[in-house]
Amino acid sequence: xxxxxxxxxxxxxxxxxxxxxxxxxxxxxxxxxxxxxxxxxxxxxxxxxxxxxxxxxxxxxxxxxxxxxxxxxxxxxxxxxxxxxxxxxxxxxxx
Amino acid sequence: xxxxxxxxxxxxxxxxxxxxxxxxxxxxxxxxxxxxxxxxxxxxxxxxxxxxxxxxxxxxxxxxxxxxxxxxxxxxxxxxxxxxxxxxxxxxxxxxxxxxxxxxxxxxxxxxxxxxxxxxxxxxxxxxxxxxxxxxxxxxxxxxxxxxxxxxxxxxxxxxxxxxxxxxxxxxxxxxxxxxxxxxxxxxxxxxxxxxxxxxxxxxxxxxxxxxxxxxxxxxxxxxxxxxxxxxxxxxxxxxxxxxxxxxxxxxxxxxxxxxxxxxxxxxxxxxxxxxxxxxxxxxxxxxxxxxxxxxxxxxxxxxxxxxxxxxxxxxxxxxxxxxxxxxxxxxxxxxxxxxxxxxxxxxxxxxxxxxxxxxxxxxxxxxxxxxxxxxxxxxxxxxxxxxxxxxxxxxxxxxxxxxxxxxxxxxxxxxxxxxxxxxxxxxxxxxxxxxxxxxxxxxxxxxxxxxxxxxxxxxxxxxxxxxxxxxxxxxxxxxxxxxx
Numbered sequence: 035x036x037x038x039x040x041x042x043x044x045x046x047x048x049x050x051x052x053x054x055x056x057x058x059x060x061x062x063x064x065x066x067x068x069x070x071x072x073x074x075x076x077x078x079x080x081x082x083x084x085x086x087x088x089x090x091x092x093x094x095x096x097x098x099x100x101x102x103x104x105x106x107x108x109x110x111x112x113x114x115x116x117x118x119x120x121x122x123x124x125x126x127x128x129x
Numbered sequence: 130x131x132x133x134x135x136x137x138x139x140x141x142x143x144x145x146x147x148x149x150x151x152x153x154x155x156x157x158x159x160x161x162x163x164x165x166x167x168x169x170x171x172x173x174x175x176x177x178x179x180x181x182x183x184x185x186x187x188x189x190x191x192x193x194x195x196x197x198x199x200x201x202x203x204x205x206x207x208x209x210x211x212x213x214x215x216x217x218x219x220x221x222x223x224x225x226x227x228x229x230x231x232x233x234x235x236x237x238x239x240x241x242x243x244x245x246x247x248x249x250x251x252x253x254x255x256x257x258x259x260x261x262x263x264x265x266x267x268x269x270x271x272x273x274x275x276x277x278x279x280x281x282x283x284x285x286x287x288x289x290x291x292x293x294x295x296x297x298x299x300x301x302x303x304x305x306x307x308x309x310x311x312x313x314x315x316x317x318x319x320x321x322x323x324x325x326x327x328x329x330x331x332x333x334x335x336x337x338x339x340x341x342x343x344x345x346x347x348x349x350x351x352x353x354x355x356x357x358x359x360x361x362x363x364x365x366x367x368x369x370x371x372x373x374x375x376x377x378x379x380x381x382x383x384x385x386x387x388x389x390x391x392x393x394x395x396x397x398x399x400x401x402x403x404x405x406x407x408x409x410x411x412x413x414x415x416x417x418x419x420x421x422x423x424x425x426x427x428x429x430x431x432x433x434x435x436x437x438x439x440x441x442x443x444x445x446x447x448x449x450x451x452x453x454x455x456x457x458x459x460x461x462x463x464x465x466x467x468x469x470x471x472x473x474x475x476x477x478x479x480x481x482x483x484x485x486x487x488x489x490x491x492x493x494x495x496x497x498x499x500x501x502x503x504x505x506x507x508x509x510x511x512x513x514x515x516x517x518x519x520x521x522x523x524x525x526x527x528x529x530x531x532x533x534x535x536x537x538x539x540x541x542x543x544x545x546x547x548x549x550x551x552x553x554x555x556x557x558x559x560x561x562x563x564x565x566x567x568x569x570x571x572x573x574x575x576x577x578x579x580x581x582x583x584x585x586x587x588x589x590x591x592x593x594x595x596x597x598x599x600x601x602x603x604x605x606x607x608x609x610x611x612x613x614x
Contacts, residue, residue, distance in 0.1 A: 041490075042486070045486050045489045045490050045493070046486065048489050048493060049444060049473070049485050049486060049489040050448075050451070050466075050469040050470055050473055051470065051473045051474050051477070051482055051485065051486070052467075052470035052471055052473070052474035053474070061482075061483065061486060064483055064543075064544055065483070065486060065487060065490075067543065067544070067545045068436065068483070068487055068544065068545060068548075069487075070545075071432065071433055071436060071545050071548065072433040072436055072437050072491075072500065072504075073433075074429070074430065074433045075430065075433045075434065075437070075500075075503050075504060075507055076499070076503070078427075078430065078507060078510075080503060080506035080507060080510070083506040083507075083509055083510065084506070084509060085502055085505030085506050085508075085509065086505055086506070086508040086509035086512060087335055087505060088321070088335050088365065088561065089320075089321045089322070089335075089512065089560060089561020089562070089586070090321065090322050090365075090367060090561065090586075092322075092364075092365055094364055095361070095364060097361070106228070109228050110228055110454070110455075112228075113224075113225065113226055113228065113455050114453075114454055114455055115452060115453070115455075115456075115458040116458075122453050122454055124453055124465050124468065125462065125463075125464050125465045125467075125468055126464075126465075127464075127465050
């Protein structure tokens with residue numbers, strides 16, 4: 035399947051990764067190669083086969099809805115890029 | 130002492146012939162001396178390690194020691210170790226001092242092991258050569274022009290060069306087994322769900338498993354017992370009774386049925402690897418095993434399936450790295466969106482970005498069915514191949530990798546070339562089965578060859594028994610690289 039530069043830019047935006055023009059070109063070539071590799075899958079008949087997400091038949095465990103952990107906000111925020119008053123600081127989102 | 134087995138170290142510590150401080154110092158000295166060349170470690174913190182060792186010595190003196198108390202262990206830098214830099218080999222986490230311990234780290238600490246340092250790895254565990262690390266490539270101690278394999282290359286190198294008696298690794302598509310093979314050591318990927326992934330930085334959550342790396346199957350058995358066990362904090366952790374993986378080690382192998390998948394011995398397997406693996410199979414015959422041919426017909430699909438599922442899961446797992454709560458944040462940006470775009474562009478290396486892009490694409494609207502869902506169906510076919518095979522045999526043997534370690538830089542040009550070499554290891558992760566690699570000889574250029582063993586679900590004790598019996602009859606696992614005596 036043929037990827038276009040527009041495809042790569044769209045995916046990069048979805049993935050929130052900025053690509054320079056040079057990187058875009060390189061990515062296009064390499065991704066085209068990778069998609070060539072995975073094209074083999076399409077030829078195989080999987081009619082009636084159930085998708086397998088895990089080796090074991092897993093059921094998500096539930097636990098009682100009670101507070102089970104100590105408050106570690108200070109510890110976790112000690113390594114944050116920018117915090118103030120217990121809040122994480124980011125560039126303004128709403129004008 | 131640096132060649133001693135875990136059992137020998139344990140006995141020496143308990144008999145007080147050596148202290149944990151002396152032992153830790155010995156390995157730290159070796160690590161510091163050789164790390165400039167090998168680059169096996171990202172972080173060494175002698176003061177902290179020796180403090181842990183001193184605490185271990187106090188426990189030994191008070192008669193409160195367990196079998197593993199006082200033995201140093203190196204942790205792959207993918208495991209969160211409280212108050213240690215935990216970088217995952219990436220610029221994105223190059224400033225991340227973990228505020229908590231991974232479950233595996235907790236358990237090994239409770240068993241009394243001393244943290245020797247954090248080992249180097251492919252960035253975010255994505256790679257088969259340990260060349261993509263932000264901290265530079267790891268070298269193979271058998272031949273420093275060669276890669277050690279990856280992504281647990283630092284751990285494999287540390288054990289092979291006797292910089293650590295044991296190490297932890299992780300395996301998503303072969304990242305414990307393949308570096309173990311390329312470095313001539315033993316490594317085990319447990320059945321999916323046996324070892325908790327809590328605190329083990331996520332790459333592909335339905336495939337990732339942590340496991341031990343050491344000089345022998347007997348050592349792996351000791352470590353697995355300490356690492357395995359239910360953890361409610363990992364939603365995929367299985368509730369199973371605790372198991373002693375050492376008690377079956379001495380059982381005779383007579384009558385065990387070994388299956389050789391014809392797809393693992395076809396074109397694409399280098400002749401020198403084939404020779405070493407066939408000699409190993411002959412050894413298993415001599416030990417009384419029955420050897421039969423089996424078929425795993427969907428083997429060749431494991432590469433495309435893995436390179437759809439793993440990147441897809443990675444794209445989801447790595448979405449958390451946004452420069453907001455921890456880790457790297459770009460210095461200059463116009464707004465929030467730009468902060469994300471630049472943080473991730475600068476924080477991630479090329480291979481990680483490639484895989485995130487592939488994963489994002491195969492999960493995106495309009496492509497999910499054709500790629501992700503299709504791959505999950507093929508995953509079931511691959512698992513069914515193994516289920517059918519295990520009706521006729523107890524263990525599956527084959528090469529761990531199609532060739533011995535390649536030269537540094539040899540495969541950096543084309544990612545697909547690297548991916549193709551994961552052909553024997555990825556099916557095991559896709560099926561969630563246990564797999565191990567032990568050394569079985571050397572290739573034409575004196576680089577190690579690994580023998581892969583695959584067992585049915587939860588058959589680790591049987592596998593370790595078979596590996597141990599082979600290691601009693603051979604001495605490949607006792608060889609050390611030149612300059613590392």
